[in-house]
Amino acid sequence: MSTDTNTAIHVAIVGGGITGVILALGLEKRGVSYTLFERAPAFTEIGAGIGFSPNAERALKVVDPKVHELYKKVTTSTGEEEFFTWVNGNENNEIIASLPIGVDAFQGGRRSEFLEAWSTLIPSAKVKFSKEIESLLQKDDGKVTLKFKDGSLDEADIVIGCDGIRSRVRQLTLGEANPASYPRYSKKFCFRALLPMGKAREVLGEARTLSRFMYTGLDAHAITYPVAGGALLNVLFVVTDVNPWLLERHTAPGTRGEVVDLFSGWHSSIRGLVDLLPEKLDKWAIFDMYDYPAPYYNLGSVALAGDAAHASGPHLGSGAGFGIEDGLVLATVLKAADEEVEARQSGKNKTQICRDALAAYNTVRYDRDQWLPGATRESVELFHWRHKEVGSKDHEKFLERAHHLFHTIWDNDIDEMVKTAALEFKDVVFKQSQPSLYGSRISQ
Amino acid sequence: MSTDTNTAIHVAIVGGGITGVILALGLEKRGVSYTLFERAPAFTEIGAGIGFSPNAERALKVVDPKVHELYKKVTTSTGEEEFFTWVNGNENNEIIASLPIGVDAFQGGRRSEFLEAWSTLIPSAKVKFSKEIESLLQKDDGKVTLKFKDGSLDEADIVIGCDGIRSRVRQLTLGEANPASYPRYSKKFCFRALLPMGKAREVLGEARTLSRFMYTGLDAHAITYPVAGGALLNVLFVVTDVNPWLLERHTAPGTRGEVVDLFSGWHSSIRGLVDLLPEKLDKWAIFDMYDYPAPYYNLGSVALAGDAAHASGPHLGSGAGFGIEDGLVLATVLKAADEEVEARQSGKNKTQICRDALAAYNTVRYDRDQWLPGATRESVELFHWRHKEVGSKDHEKFLERAHHLFHTIWDNDIDEMVKTAALEFKDVVFKQSQPSLYGSRISQ
Numbered sequence: 001m002s003t004d005t006n007t008a009i010h011v012a013i014v015g016g017g018i019t020g021v022i023l024a025l026g027l028e029k030r031g032v033s034y035t036l037f038e039r040a041p042a043f044t045e046i047g048a049g050i051g052f053s054p055n056a057e058r059a060l061k062v063v064d065p066k067v068h069e070l071y072k073k074v075t076t077s078t079g080e081e082e083f084f085t086w087v088n089g090n091e092n093n094e095i096i097a098s099l100p101i102g103v104d105a106f107q108g109g110r111r112s113e114f115l116e117a118w119s120t121l122i123p124s125a126k127v128k129f130s131k132e133i134e135s136l137l138q139k140d141d142g143k144v145t146l147k148f149k150d151g152s153l154d155e156a157d158i159v160i161g162c163d164g165i166r167s168r169v170r171q172l173t174l175g176e177a178n179p180a181s182y183p184r185y186s187k188k189f190c191f192r193a194l195l196p197m198g199k200a201r202e203v204l205g206e207a208r209t210l211s212r213f214m215y216t217g218l219d220a221h222a223i224t225y226p227v228a229g230g231a232l233l234n235v236l237f238v239v240t241d242v243n244p245w246l247l248e249r250h251t252a253p254g255t256r257g258e259v260v261d262l263f264s265g266w267h268s269s270i271r272g273l274v275d276l277l278p279e280k281l282d283k284w285a286i287f288d289m290y291d292y293p294a295p296y297y298n299l300g301s302v303a304l305a306g307d308a309a310h311a312s313g314p315h316l317g318s319g320a321g322f323g324i325e326d327g328l329v330l331a332t333v334l335k336a337a338d339e340e341v342e343a344r345q346s347g348k349n350k351t352q353i354c355r356d357a358l359a360a361y362n363t364v365r366y367d368r369d370q371w372l373p374g375a376t377r378e379s380v381e382l383f384h385w386r387h388k389e390v391g392s393k394d395h396e397k398f399l400e401r402a403h404h405l406f407h408t409i410w411d412n413d414i415d416e417m418v419k420t421a422a423l424e425f426k427d428v429v430f431k432q433s434q435p436s437l438y439g440s441r442i443s444q
Numbered sequence: 445m446s447t448d449t450n451t452a453i454h455v456a457i458v459g460g461g462i463t464g465v466i467l468a469l470g471l472e473k474r475g476v477s478y479t480l481f482e483r484a485p486a487f488t489e490i491g492a493g494i495g496f497s498p499n500a501e502r503a504l505k506v507v508d509p510k511v512h513e514l515y516k517k518v519t520t521s522t523g524e525e526e527f528f529t530w531v532n533g534n535e536n537n538e539i540i541a542s543l544p545i546g547v548d549a550f551q552g553g554r555r556s557e558f559l560e561a562w563s564t565l566i567p568s569a570k571v572k573f574s575k576e577i578e579s580l581l582q583k584d585d586g587k588v589t590l591k592f593k594d595g596s597l598d599e600a601d602i603v604i605g606c607d608g609i610r611s612r613v614r615q616l617t618l619g620e621a622n623p624a625s626y627p628r629y630s631k632k633f634c635f636r637a638l639l640p641m642g643k644a645r646e647v648l649g650e651a652r653t654l655s656r657f658m659y660t661g662l663d664a665h666a667i668t669y670p671v672a673g674g675a676l677l678n679v680l681f682v683v684t685d686v687n688p689w690l691l692e693r694h695t696a697p698g699t700r701g702e703v704v705d706l707f708s709g710w711h712s713s714i715r716g717l718v719d720l721l722p723e724k725l726d727k728w729a730i731f732d733m734y735d736y737p738a739p740y741y742n743l744g745s746v747a748l749a750g751d752a753a754h755a756s757g758p759h760l761g762s763g764a765g766f767g768i769e770d771g772l773v774l775a776t777v778l779k780a781a782d783e784e785v786e787a788r789q790s791g792k793n794k795t796q797i798c799r800d801a802l803a804a805y806n807t808v809r810y811d812r813d814q815w816l817p818g819a820t821r822e823s824v825e826l827f828h829w830r831h832k833e834v835g836s837k838d839h840e841k842f843l844e845r846a847h848h849l850f851h852t853i854w855d856n857d858i859d860e861m862v863k864t865a866a867l868e869f870k871d872v873v874f875k876q877s878q879p880s881l882y883g884s885r886i887s888q
Binding site: 134136137138140144159167169172173174175177178179180184244289292295299300302437438 | 563572579580581582584588603613615616619620621622623624628688736739743744746881882
């Protein structure tokens, strides 16, 4: 169908968050042509902080060793084994379970720090800021026209929607009338604050302020970890809500009084921590795509990645990792597609090759990605003592289940995934049939 | 999910063409609450003429005997057996094949005549004119919000998109970035004219002007039939195009000269007919949904019907019939859903019952409806002597294939279809599982 069959593939990346930037870096490293469109005027800070799970870190190396080097520059090596440690914060402040992550593992920081460091590897001509996508049209010549809110137009062979939990590309792909086009309230909300370390240490004792602790309890949990070189303690209170979230925005003003009420029955350590909160603080509703999953991530020459595809709560610390894995698989299949457009061994035209690449991406990623929103919801049930099989008292079962959830995320074999992606693309592209417009989930 | 679980179902019908009006009449007869929204300020004439195949006529009776009575009032009974008769218009003007349809069968007229007659059965409070749909939102309380271009809002439990070949509801349901949201050029275009009967008779001879004839030939065919009580001969020239259709509109100005050139090698009868054409006449591109079919017609509480679901070329005269069948099945399952909302034997809530009804509609209609665009394209290949198995010379095979295509349309057992629809709804609603958002074509 393409009238422009002999030139290399050009990819439009919509959204410059972690997923979009990683995809750009992967394409940059592999010599595939792309433009990154970001709504904001710069790689700004959105979201409080971000952590990189072991699978995320391994994937960064495969995207480009330089990307991993920059990651290590932003974070501070301690040379020590890191743990997730859970405490019974409701009753006795005693440790329930501890899960080793690895040496220097799960390091984090501010999202903007990483984006700014990584963006030094992206030629500025390949990034267009202040571009908010309005519509997409897949034309019969195989090109996709992008129309932005400012009225400007652009064109690409492939469009990847990395535009986050409120993705416009998702709406355009699944339909505006589709309930799956919009995230839903997971019935959990958070309060977050940065506390002065001195006072936090008085309340918790020094040992509890040196690394990450999770205080579990009935219908709520709290997470604490040191930031800013140990000068501040980052605290997050996650609460099960019984009410719907009625606001259009996912954040709302909250008060210390609310948190005091919610944790009034908890152990004095947690109550002491709550007393350190500022009078006014933001309340943050956790939305996700669990209720209405996307039936597929690819639609012809358009695909969804990262939160736009499978937004999940932050409770497993997995969002960045899954977005990076998506970006790496996309970079892999798009590189293979670019080579096939050059070599033309399959006899297919450029449009078909592009669609095949995204179908391969969908096949490789769909099941793992779709698992995440539900697994994340399950983890909160676990931390809130509402897990169907674990309940509140069995610490062994608690650790067993937490181990399963986290290790399903962390243990992904990145090299194997990349190999599978390349093979899957070959498999699809050498099938003689016309590729389906949709992912493999549609049986037609 | 619905907060409004005890009131009867209210249906919003988007589009007041044949399908939308028939659905309204079916709901009116069955006492199901509805509002019909039409973009135009009245039931205006769109499309030249319309014919009702035997299945369409039988379905009209089941929708409401009064609807069939009005249909008979608009048309004129001849009491004679009707035929489709094909002529070799290219070479010798001789009859190739003839297919009996039935006594008084396949009567037609102007689309607006039927709509105006039928609309007398629809209370005016249930029709809102000058309402062009802009967006739909399926809310978590089960209601669907309709937003119109004039900024006004409305609400319903169910929305049926009967808004034709350029359906906005289809875009909202399948996604604006989905190639399947837009019809494609079938590479056939038409010229249509009304000729004074006296002159037409001089060219064709009287026998050929008394009923319907189709003049077949290489890469083109012509259809002629008397209208306006025999005062005029309606002629339609259908041509295979080698070029793409580059205009946004599906019509373009044409000239007699073009038709003269296209039919220059044909028999003198056809050339004589062409000479009677006015100097300037409209060219009409045939678009359809063959290239990119909808993967499903239902999405939660929204569904597509008629051309919005499966627009096909006019060559089998089947569009009205399939739209009427869709409307009848919808009226059947929505009546059953309305009763189930009252009886609540399944234990499901209103939203689930509504979704189940549309899932049942999809199951009953999808395969038959999806067959039509391809069958219609095949029929043109047949008439244009390009059919793979039939070619140009085998009149027996020609009739065999034409018989198969037309009788697949005409022989549909309407009573059985209605029975199946009611059973399918019961089947779905009494399944204890949460219904899928999508049609049965999606395997998730």
